[in-house]
Amino acid sequence: MSSLPAAATPRRFGVAGTSRLGPLGVICAVVIAVLAAVAVFAPYLAPHDPNALDLLHTFAGPSPEHLLGTDDTGRDLLSRLIAGSRTSLLGPLLVVLLSVALAVPLAIASAWRRGPVDATVSRFLDVLFAFPGVLLAILAIAMFGAGLPAAIVALGLAHLPYIARVTRAAALRERELPYVDALRVHGFSSFEICWRHLLPNLAPLIVAQATVSFGYVMVDLAAISFLGLGVQPPSADWGVMVASGEPAILGGHPQQSLYAGILIVITVCAFTILGERLADPDRAPAG
C-alpha cells in the first residue's frame, strides 16, 4: 500500500488536533463534553425529583435547598434543567445520526456513479431542500400525533440535503485524486474503495457538517417542543420549559423560561462554533 500516491492528508482529531481548534474551539468542545456528561448522569446529579410538586413553595427564589429556585408548581428548576438535558440533547443526536446514515451513502453513491444516478439524487435533494424543516415536522406530527419520534424522522429527512450536498461535492473532488485510480488499477472493487478509502478521507468533513447541523436541529426540535407538538409536559425538556414558563413571565417570574432558553443558546453556540472550527480551522472567524 505504501507505493500508492498519498491522498490529501486527512485532518486528525485527538490531542494533536486541539491546537487547530483554537482556544474558543477547545472551550466549546469542553462545554459539549460537560453537557453530555450531565445528560448521561442526570439521575445522579439532580438534587431533587424533577417532577416532585411542592405547592407550598411555588416560584421560590434561589436558596441552598433549591439553587435556582422553583417553578409554578414548586418543582426544583435545577433538577428539571438537568433532567431536561436528556431529551434536549438526545433528540438532535438521533436526527443528525439519521441524516448522516441516509445522506452519506446516497451522496457517495451519486458522486461515484455520476450520470443518471447523480441527476436523480440531485433532483430528490432539491425537492427536500425546498421543504422547510419545521413545516415538514409539523406535517409529520399531524400524521402520527404529537411526540418526538415523528419530529425526529421528519427533521432527519429535512436536514439530509445539507449533509448530502457537502459530502457529494467533497466526494466528487476526492474521486479524481490519483490514489483512487491507483486502487482501481490494483483491482479493488468500487465498494471497497468507497468504504475503506473514500469514506475515511471524507469523515472529518462529515463530522464537521454534522456538528454544525446538530446546533440547527436543536433549535428546530426545541421549537417543536415549544409549540407543544414535541416532548409532552410534564416531561422536563428545555423547549417545553421555555413554553410552560411563558405564562409566568408577565407575573414577574421569568426564571424558568430564561434559564432553559439560555441553556439552549449556549449549547447551540458551542456546536455551531465547534463545527465551523472543525470544517475550516484556518478560515473560521477568530474570536
Add this chain to the structure above:
Amino acid sequence: MRTVSFLAGRLAGLAATLLVMSFIVYGALYVAPGSPISVITGGRPLPPQTIAAINAEYGFDKPFLLRYLQWLGNALHGDFGQSIVFRQNVSTLIASRVGTTAFLVVYAAALIIVFGVVLGMASALRKGQADTAILATTTVGIATPSFVAAIVMISVFTLGLHWFPAIGAGTGFTDRLWHLTMPAVALALAGTAYVARLTRSATNEELDREHVDTARGRGIPEPLVIRRHVLRNAMIPITTVGGLTVAGLIAGSVVVENAFALNGLGSYLVTSVEQKDFPVVQAIALLLVAAFVVVNTIVDALYGLIDPRVRVAGGAR
C-alpha cells in the same frame, strides 16, 4: 433570448416543485393512521347510512388520485373545502389571518436586509474592535431561537420597561407596527446575524481581490473603490443568501406567532394540527410551502439576472 429561456426554465421548475409539494402535503395526511371520519364523528358509533353520507359529502369514497386532483383543482380556485372543526369554508377562516403573517414576515425581512447588510459591512470595513464585537454578537444571534428571543424581550421590554405589548397583533397600520415590533425582531434575529456574517465574509473576500488593488493603484478614491468595486461584487452572494434567509422566515413565523399569541396562519396551523382539522392543515401547509418555494425561485432568478455568468452557464447545460 437567453434571458427569456432562462426565466422560462426557472418557471417550469417552479411549477414542477409546487406540484410535488402539493402531492406531499395532500398525500401525507391521506396516509395518516386513523380515518378522518372518526375525527368528524368524534368516535361515536353512527348508522352506516350516515357514514356513507359523510363519505359522499367529503368525497372519502373516491379513489386517492381523483381526490387529490379534485382538491388541487379546487385549491387553485381558492377553495380548500370545509373545516371539520368549524364547519366553515377553510379559505374564509384563513383569509382573516393572512394579513398578520404577511405583515410579520415583511417587517422581519426588512429588518434583516437593513441591519444584516449594514452590520456586516461595518464589520468588514471597520475591522478592529467593531469587527470583534459584531462577530461575537452575531455568533450568539445565530444560535438564539426565535422563541427564546421572544421570552427575553417580553421579560425586558414588556415586564421591565413597559415599552411594547406582549400579545396581540393590533389594528390599523401604526398600532400593528407597534404590536408586531417585538415579534418581528424575534423572527429576524437569527437571520440578521446570519446575513451580517455573510456580508462580512463576502466584503472581505472582495477586498482581497486584485481588481481592488488595481483600482486603488489607479488612484481612485477609497469611497469609490468600496462602492463600485467591492460592494457591487459582494452584493451577488448577499442577494442569494439574504433571499433564502427571508424565505425561511415564512416557516419561522409559525413559532413566533405562538410565542406572542398572534392570530396568524402559523398559530392556526398548530391549533389545527392539535385538533386534527386536516383540511385546514393541508391548506395552510400548502400556502406556506408555496410562498417559500415562490420566494426561493424569485431569488434564484434574480441571482441569474444580476450575475450573467449563471445565465450563460445555465443555458449551456
